[in-house]
Amino acid sequence: MEEIIQTTQPFALTIAGLDPSGGAGLLADIKTFEHNGVYGLGVCSALTMQTGARFLGVEWVPLDQIIAQVKPLLQTYPVACCKIGIVQDVYTLSSLVHQLLQWQPDIRIVLDPVLKATAGFSFHGILQWEAWKQVFEAIYLLTPNYEEAKLLTGYNTGEEAAAVMAQCCHVLLKGGHHPLQAGVDTLYSPSPQKILPGTAAVTAKHGSGCVLSAAVTANLARQQSLLTACTNAKAYTEKFLSSNASPLGFHAPLNYSIS
Numbered sequence: 001m002e003e004i005i006q007t008t009q010p011f012a013l014t015i016a017g018l019d020p021s022g023g024a025g026l027l028a029d030i031k032t033f034e035h036n037g038v039y040g041l042g043v044c045s046a047l048t049m050q051t052g053a054r055f056l057g058v059e060w061v062p063l064d065q066i067i068a069q070v071k072p073l074l075q076t077y078p079v080a081c082c083k084i085g086i087v088q089d090v091y092t093l094s095s096l097v098h099q100l101l102q103w104q105p106d107i108r109i110v111l112d113p114v115l116k117a118t119a120g121f122s123f124h125g126i127l128q129w130e131a132w133k134q135v136f137e138a139i140y141l142l143t144p145n146y147e148e149a150k151l152l153t154g155y156n157t158g159e160e161a162a163a164v165m166a167q168c169c170h171v172l173l174k175g176g177h178h179p180l181q182a183g184v185d186t187l188y189s190p191s192p193q194k195i196l197p198g199t200a201a202v203t204a205k206h207g208s209g210c211v212l213s214a215a216v217t218a219n220l221a222r223q224q225s226l227l228t229a230c231t232n233a234k235a236y237t238e239k240f241l242s243s244n245a246s247p248l249g250f251h252a253p254l255n256y257s258i259s
Contacts, residue, residue: 013041013074014084017045017047020049074103081107085213208237
């Protein structure tokens with residue numbers, strides 16, 4: 001039977017881990033897509049055991065099974081943008097990215113390089129810059145936080161690290177872990193730098209990085225410019241962060257976007 005494809009909303013794909021709490025990963029991405037006017041398709045890259053405050057373990061989905069999930073989606077739906085979250089290692093990530101581009105050369109990939117869970121669990125061992133660099137050269141946007149940027153490059157500051165990575169792809173340096181300018185995000189495109197101010201009236205949330213990168217992906221799928229997509233995603237994420245005082249945030253309808 002021929003499948004009828006809806007055309008009222010653009011499609012976006014997330015490849016991410018399944019967080020049973022719904023605060024991060026696959027479930028958070030789908031919620032974010034939905035509230036930002038995009039139909040979300042989801043592929044599982046890892047099964048995690050966690051709550052909003054505790055990370056207990058992970059079982060990785062093998063590359064061939066990830067690809068088996070992705071292939072029929074790209075063959076069926078007009079997916080222009082894809083967000084990638086946690087995968088087992090940089091080599092799996094590289095193979096996945098290049099397979100996506102082989103199937104769909106114009107797909108814009110947003111990579112949220114999750115190196116540690118909020119609870120402190122580390123997803124990667126020794127980071128190898130050359131391997132990561134090959135990935136960055138193939139994607140559209142990278143969304144590291146301050147500490148992730150330093151770990152990925154070995155530089156002493158997030159700003160130095162972002163400037164180097166921006167020679168490979170666009171970089172949205174998240175400010176949640178910035179020692180001096182907490183909450184201020186900077187877009188390296190690669191230049192000039194665009195500052196996206198934050199607000200102090202927020203509460204830290206499990207999965208906030210996932211929400212931000214998914215919101216950017218959704219906005220790009222809606223054909224917003226990169227700066228507008230990042231600015232609107234920042235506004236959405238701050239609504240999420242200020243939604244309540246618990247580690248798990250509420251998602252709200254989109255009613256504050258910048259045209």
